[in-house]
Amino acid sequence: MALGAVPRLRPRLPHGRAADAALACGVFVPVAVGSLRSLIGEREESWSATVVGWTLIIAACAALYLCRRRPVVVAAFVLAATAAYYLVSVYDGPLMVAFVVALYVVAARGHLQAAIALAALTVIATGIGTLAGNHDVNGVAVFMLTGWLVGVVALGWVRHNRLALARESEERAATEERLRIARELHDVVGHHLSLINVQSAAALRRLCKNPAKGAQSAQDALGAIKSTSRDALRELRATLGVLRQVDEQAPVAPTAGLDRLGELVASARLAGLDVRVRFSGEREQLPTEVDLAMYRIIQESLTNASRHAHATVVTVGIHREARQVTVEVTDNGQGPAVADGGTPGNGIRGMRERAHALGGELTAGPGPDGGFTVRGRIPCTNSFRNGACSPS
Structure with missing residues (x-):
């Protein structure tokens, strides 16, 4: 104003x-x-x-x-x-x-x-x-009264249906927002906590096997845990700040995207994964929502490969075309990534919801040569705005 x-x-x-x-x-x-x-x-x-x-x-x-x-x-x-x-x-x-x-x-x-x-x-x-x-x-008055009453009942029923539809839309929007928040928190917190768990377990294992030689490895692991926990707190603070929609200028982390893929790969390597990344196709900047979705899919796939599939080698392929971008993450793990309880977790479902929300698709299952493969595709048109394309 x-x-x-x-x-x-x-x-x-x-x-x-x-x-x-x-x-x-x-x-x-x-x-x-x-x-x-x-x-x-x-x-x-x-x-x-x-x-x-x-x-x-x-x-x-x-x-x-x-x-x-x-x-x-x-x-x-x-x-x-x-x-x-x-x-x-x-x-x-x-x-x-x-x-x-x-x-x-x-x-x-x-x-x-x-x-x-x-x-x-x-x-x-x-x-x-x-x-x-x-x-x-008289008879005419009775006929007119009938018409008026029918009209009044019809108008009232239409009003009821409109209010019911509005309530249903609000409930659907609230449900979708809760799912979005849950998915975002799962991706932000779950990935970092999984890495902390893997890194601390590896440090303890090395110390138990050889206390003298494992000290340096444990020190490196503790440094990685410190860095990972700092990133987790920063991203969690940024996410909660968006959810609160506060006006204060709190320190927030940069928006997650493929430009931060190097940091993600480095933290995964500290957890013991041999991560290999391949880019192909065009290199134009992606829309923010597509860029974030691709980053979260890779992040969750690396988390599952390290924590659930017990993989040692992970290959990440990103192919950018004129109308779509595709990511494929393949590991050499023991099979489908499942939660600790033995049932499929929320990670794959969250990745699939992210892809579907942008008009894309995601498949996840055993690879042809063993291990596990996650493949996501998100459409992207050639209508550029400020150097970025818009999702179709």
């Missing part, structure tokens, strides 16, 4: 009990104005009948205060009060408006069958009154 600009004030609609009270008062005012001729002018009925009629008007409109909490009960009560009013009073007031509003709320709250039953009961009762000699309502 520009400096000195005056913010636009938007009217705030009432909520909760205030909205219920506004509904009841909003209906009572026009009904009362339309029924004033029973209090002024020439008398057509006794004062006792007028008092009873106004009591029914106030009761029906006041019941709308509870309409959102007990829609069916309130609508039935308003219908009964409206029917009694038209039987007692000789003045044809607009109290039917209160029942129409209550009927709409019943349908909007999802009680379609109750709304249809109340509307049908109203039409039937009005028709019986017409046949019994009520000359104020």
Whole structure:
């Protein structure tokens, strides 16, 4: 917002009990104005009948205060009060408006069958009154009343469906966001913790075998653990900062991408993996989301190869084409990478979700010559913007 600009004030609609009270008062005012001729002018009925009629008007409109909490009960009560009013009073007031509003709320709250039953009961009762000699309502009026009630029920049901669809969309978006956060935390924390676990286990093993000669190796491993834990904390802090969406300028790590592949390979080599990387194809800069997805796929594959498959050699192939980028990670491990409990973990599923979210695909399974192979493909068009292409 520009400096000195005056913010636009938007009217705030009432909520909760205030909205219920506004509904009841909003209906009572026009009904009362339309029924004033029973209090002024020439008398057509006794004062006792007028008092009873106004009591029914106030009761029906006041019941709308509870309409959102007990829609069916309130609508039935308003219908009964409206029917009694038209039987007692000789003045044809607009109290039917209160029942129409209550009927709409019943349908909007999802009680379609109750709304249809109340509307049908109203039409039937009005028709019986017409046949019994009520000359104020004829067949045309009954037909028009039927159309109005059908329309009110239909509008209420449409409103209910729209709100249900909006809630479903919000729940789906929240679920997708939770999955994205879980996937990101898994990739950031899981990889570094796996490397720390492997490096510390290797240091302990060397110290136990040969305490004298293993001291230097243990020192190197502890240095690698220190570096890996620092990277883990930095990336975790950066991820949490994005999730909090804070404004303070906290120190954050650079965005993960293939330009940091060297650091990833170096940490994997400290864990005992012989990692070989091959690039082929074009070398244009990738979009940020594609670059991050490729980095996370390689990161998770290296983690699985070191921690679960017990591999010693891993080959990473990255092929960049005009319309897609492909990564293939192959190891010489003992077979499919599984979690410690013996069941497939969340890593492969997370990699597959990343690829699918960008319109790509990912396969993972035993390689033709043994070991395990992860192959991911993410499409990328030739529409350049600021030197980078956009995912299709």
